[in-house]
Amino acid sequence: MAVKPTTLDAYQLIHDGVLCLGRAEQVGIRVDVQYCEQKKEFLTKKIERSERLLKETEFMRDWRRKYGASFNMHSNQQLEDILYNVMGLKAAKETTSGAGSTDEDTLGQLGIPELDSLIQVRKLKKIRDTYIDAFLREQVNGILHPFFNLHTTKTYRSSSNSPNFQNIPKRDKEAMKICRRALKPRPGNQLLEVDFSGLEVSIAACYHKDKTMMKYLTSDHSDMHSDLAEQLFIIPDFDKVKYPEHKHLRNASKNGFIFPQFYGDYYGNNAVSLAVQWAKLGQGAWGPGQGVAMPGGLTIGDHFLSKGIRHFDQFVQHVKAIEEDFWGKRFWEYQKWKERWLAQYQKAGYFDLKTGFRCTGVMRKNEVINYAVQGAAFHCLLWSFIQVDRIITERKMQSRLIGQIHDALIVDVVPEELDELGFIIRKVTCVDLAKHWKWIIVPLDVEADICEVDAPWSEKHGHKLPEVV
DNA sequence: GGAACTCGCCAC
DNA sequence: AAACGTGGCGAGTTCC
Numbered sequence: 001m002a003v004k005p006t007t008l009d010a011y012q013l014i015h016d017g018v019l020c021l022g023r024a025e026q027v028g029i030r031v032d033v034q035y036c037e038q039k040k041e042f043l044t045k046k047i048e049r050s051e052r053l054l055k056e057t058e059f060m061r062d063w064r065r066k067y068g069a070s071f072n073m074h075s076n077q078q079l080e081d082i083l084y085n086v087m088g089l090k091a092a093k094e095t096t097s098g099a100g101s102t103d104e105d106t107l108g109q110l111g112i113p114e115l116d117s118l119i120q121v122r123k124l125k126k127i128r129d130t131y132i133d134a135f136l137r138e139q140v141n142g143i144l145h146p147f148f149n150l151h152t153t154k155t156y157r158s159s160s161n162s163p164n165f166q167n168i169p170k171r172d173k174e175a176m177k178i179c180r181r182a183l184k185p186r187p188g189n190q191l192l193e194v195d196f197s198g199l200e201v202s203i204a205a206c207y208h209k210d211k212t213m214m215k216y217l218t219s220d221h222s223d224m225h226s227d228l229a230e231q232l233f234i235i236p237d238f239d240k241v242k243y244p245e246h247k248h249l250r251n252a253s254k255n256g257f258i259f260p261q262f263y264g265d266y267y268g269n270n271a272v273s274l275a276v277q278w279a280k281l282g283q284g285a286w287g288p289g290q291g292v293a294m295p296g297g298l299t300i301g302d303h304f305l306s307k308g309i310r311h312f313d314q315f316v317q318h319v320k321a322i323e324e325d326f327w328g329k330r331f332w333e334y335q336k337w338k339e340r341w342l343a344q345y346q347k348a349g350y351f352d353l354k355t356g357f358r359c360t361g362v363m364r365k366n367e368v369i370n371y372a373v374q375g376a377a378f379h380c381l382l383w384s385f386i387q388v389d390r391i392i393t394e395r396k397m398q399s400r401l402i403g404q405i406h407d408a409l410i411v412d413v414v415p416e417e418l419d420e421l422g423f424i425i426r427k428v429t430c431v432d433l434a435k436h437w438k439w440i441i442v443p444l445d446v447e448a449d450i451c452e453v454d455a456p457w458s459e460k461h462g463h464k465l466p467e468v469v
Numbered sequence: 470g471g472a473a474c475t476c477g478c479c480a481c
Numbered sequence: 482a483a484a485c486g487t488g489g490c491g492a493g494t495t496c497c
Contacts (some may be wrong), residue, residue: 075493076476095476103477126478129491155487157481164489167480175479200481265485370486374481378487406481406487 001436005356013355014150017382020389020401021148021158027400027412028143029165030184032456036136039178043128050121059114062086073118074125076102083110123175131179134163144183148404150382154367156357156375157406158382166405180458185412189399191451192418193460194425195408196380202442203377204262206354208337209441212330217442229253231322232274233300234307243295252278257319264366267323271316286312342368354439355379380433380444381407387428388421397421415453422448422465431468 064071084100091100107115146165169175230238256274281291290301327335350360403410434440450463
């Protein structure tokens with residue numbers, strides 16, 4: 001594509017995308033029905049056992065005394081009433097409508113053992129009702145056909161439903177194993193997942209062209225997340241390879257500061273997340289011997305004291321200063337782009353994505369910034385999906401694209417075709433894509449995971465794709 | 470008995 | 482001055 005993508009180009013992308021996502025829907029993904037039925041029964045028994053034990057507790061008896069026949073331990077409305085009216089406890093957080101929150105985090109802070117059990121039951125019910133049950137309900141002759149929609153989102157991303165193929169548990173190990181064990185390749189095949197690494201960060205860079213960011217994205221020796229971890233946790237000899245503790249803090253920097261900042265969050269929330277979730281330093285428990293371990297046997301609480309950060313409030317100010325440095329100095333060109341982008345929208349009433357799509361309507365600042373990036377990033381995946389689908393068809397290969405998760409494509413692969421297909425996907429995503437769209441000015445990279453023949457999706461492991469020379 | 474709502478929670 | 486983007490979906494609830 002020689003010139004800037006037009007509305008017609010955008011239309012063509014959706015047109016082609018709908019056709020090949022439709023093909024993926026038709027192929028579907030194999031589900032182990034017998035496993036799901038067994039697991040459903042197992043989970044039900046486990047849930048019922050926990051519920052029986054819980055019902056006998058004093059906490060639940062008091063609850064039942066008030067609600068009688070309508071007592072339901074899974075009603076958050078009743079729970080809110082019991083905790084914050086009857087017992088007079090103070091909620092750490094409120095919902096958007098002003099009620100005391102009953103989410104996992106808030107309940108955990110109350111230190112009531114029965115609530116910990118209730119959270120455990122909630123997790124099991126989530127797995128059973130949202131995933132295993134949905135798989136059984138939606139499957140036809142042992143095949144699921146998740147829908148992939150291109151017409152439902154404000155950002156021109158996709159969505160998926162019946163069942164939603166894009167939110168199957170991954171991070172929680174237990175939930176991941178139970179749910180993904182149900183999904184398998186067709187007999188004799190393997191499931192292959194290929195995802196772009198840091199796609200949204202790279203696509204954002206194509207808009208703002210910040211020099212510091214460009215350097216991070218093109219150099220093998222610089223690492224943005226380590227650099228920020230060094231700053232946030234005041235560790236001059238930061239070494240994520242040498243110390244597992246530092247690797248943890250790098251994840252903290254990435255998920256507790258950098259990504260939220262890119263989405264428009266601010267230091268106040270970052271400080272809470274970094275301290276409580278990542279450093280394990282409760283806002284009231286800041287001090288010697290507190291928090292996650294550091295190399296050498298001391299804790300991060302000891303470490304912060306030695307660096308002069310003695311209270312949570314001081315840490316907030318510390319993170320505030322880092323935020324100012326982050327946008328004011330380190331990524332100042334990124335910051336300037338955000339300001340220009342917003343001003344352009346406020347003047348024109350719309351903005352155009354790199355891929356030819358136009359966003360109109362009333363939007364908040366963060367939405368104006370984020371939509372442009374999210375949409376164009378997904379279109380990189382969609383274009384790749386279309387090309388791979390076309391090549392598979394042209395070459396009369398038997399492997400099949402079966403789904404997509406925003407920056408990842410999932411293929412049901414015939415083992416004999418794995419190398420050829422790996423090469424095709426690598427070439428499409430890392431070479432052809434940037435030739436098609438000249439606005440892609442940073443190198444894109446992909447990572448892959450694969451399951452052995454006939455093994456379920458829970459057993460995927462890293463897979464090296466062939467290099468394109 | 471269904472529509473529409475809130476809340477919580479899973480993914481990127 | 483304010484303060485995290487996009488989705489789908491289940492359970493509970495309320496309203497009609």
